[in-house]
Amino acid sequence: MRAAVYEGEGRLVVRDVPDPVPAADEVMIEVEACGVCGSDVQIISVPPGHPSTPPVVIGHEFVGWVRATGSAVHDVAIGARVVVDPDPKCGACDPCRSGRPANCVNIVALGVYRDGALARYVTTPADSVYPISTDVPAELAALVEPLACVVNGTNRAAIRPGESAVVFGAGAIGCLFIAVLRASGAGRIVAVEPSAHRAPVARAVGADVVVTPEEWVAQRTELMPGGAEVVVDAVGSVLPQAIEAAGMGARVVMFGMNGNARPEVHQVEIVEKGLAILGSYISNFTFPAAIRLVESGRLNLAPMITATVPLEDAVAGIARIRSGEAVKIVIKP
Numbered sequence: 013m014r015a016a017v018y019e020g021e022g023r024l025v026v027r028d029v030p031d032p033v034p035a036a037d038e039v040m041i042e043v044e045a046c047g048v049c050g051s052d053v054q055i056i057s058v059p060p061g062h063p064s065t066p067p068v069v070i071g072h073e074f075v076g077w078v079r080a081t082g083s084a085v086h087d088v089a090i091g092a093r094v095v096v097d098p099d100p101k102c103g104a105c106d107p108c109r110s111g112r113p114a115n116c117v118n119i120v121a122l123g124v125y126r127d128g129a130l131a132r133y134v135t136t137p138a139d140s141v142y143p144i145s146t147d148v149p150a151e152l153a154a155l156v157e158p159l160a161c162v163v164n165g166t167n168r169a170a171i172r173p174g175e176s177a178v179v180f181g182a183g184a185i186g187c188l189f190i191a192v193l194r195a196s197g198a199g200r201i202v203a204v205e206p207s208a209h210r211a212p213v214a215r216a217v218g219a220d221v222v223v224t225p226e227e228w229v230a231q232r233t234e235l236m237p238g239g240a241e242v243v244v245d246a247v248g249s250v251l252p253q254a255i256e257a258a259g260m261g262a263r264v265v266m267f268g269m270n271g272n273a274r275p276e277v278h279q280v281e282i283v284e285k286g287l288a289i290l291g292s293y294i295s296n297f298t299f300p301a302a303i304r305l306v307e308s309g310r311l312n313l314a315p316m317i318t319a320t321v322p323l324e325d326a327v328a329g330i331a332r333i334r335s336g337e338a339v340k341i342v343i344k345p
């Protein structure tokens with residue numbers, strides 16, 4: 013089969029690889045659609061902003077059809093349409109048994125440490141798949157994985173009706189935060205995003221105002237008097253700006269990941285404002301909620317899909333995410 017393989021040091025190559033074979037407790041899925049994630053961009057950056065073990069087939073935000081099951085799998089039907097938690101939890105380690113599966117010490121992430129879904133077929137543990145309605149367009153079903161992570165982040169912020177929010181970054185994750193915060197009853201939502209291509213999308217999914225980082229610095233006291241009650245860093249390197257944007261008693265959700273970021277922080281502001289700085293990593297029992305949100309059509313997510321492209325165009329598609337021109341590129345292998 014054809015697959016997009018990360019071969020190390022910035023090299024992503026679409027080439028032939030053997031078809032995968034499911035282990036006894038795994039299923040094999042024919043990939044219908046797979047989104048390109050910011051972490052895919054980080055993996056193929058030089059130096060990498062996200063670790064991985066090349067050579068590896070990347071891609072972890074996907075929907076597909078179960079085509080084969082291992083001998084020990086009895087509760088997943090062949091032919092079922094499923095989305096997948098690409099960070100399979102062991103269920104047995106200390107964090108798993110303490111109710112913090114995101115911190116599972118035995119996660120072997122698909123598309124990072126084992127082969128992922130930018131390919132015709134992918135195998136995954138059977139207990140990481142979730143059925144999804146065949147009525148959901150494939151492009152939107154491929155958003156379930158990042159949405160599950162964003163629902164976790166929104167839960168961390170515990171937003172109350174009418175509260176204001178500032179979201180730094182209006183790529184796919186920022187836009188999903190805007191959509192979920194809007195659906196959760198947020199008041200004013202300001203998005204801060206340098207790319208002019210992304211501003212109309214951020215507005216379409218629920219932002220009241222979208223400004224560039226320069227405009228935010230110049231206008232923030234008028235745009236968000238007193239600071240925001242919820243602040244989201246969907247960039248991975250803007251903690252200082254997030255602290256500055258936060259009002260008294262605000263919750264600051266740190267979501268974006270950039271392993272190279274070492275920002276200088278004005279620490280006393282956290283103390284004086286009584287801020288809660290909340291790391292939010294992957295999903296946390298939030299796949300069912302994300303699937304219900306997508307199936308219900310309650311979020312206006314279609315404007316996020318910039319383009320759907322074939323697998324052979326994966327390298328160009330990822331470049332469009334990196335440039336800031338696209339919000340979400342979906343690949344159909």
Ligand SMILES: [Zn+2]
Nearest residue numbers: 049051073158
């Ligand atoms: Zn992702």
Ligand SMILES: [Zn+2]
Nearest residue numbers: 102105108116
């Ligand atoms: Zn575990």
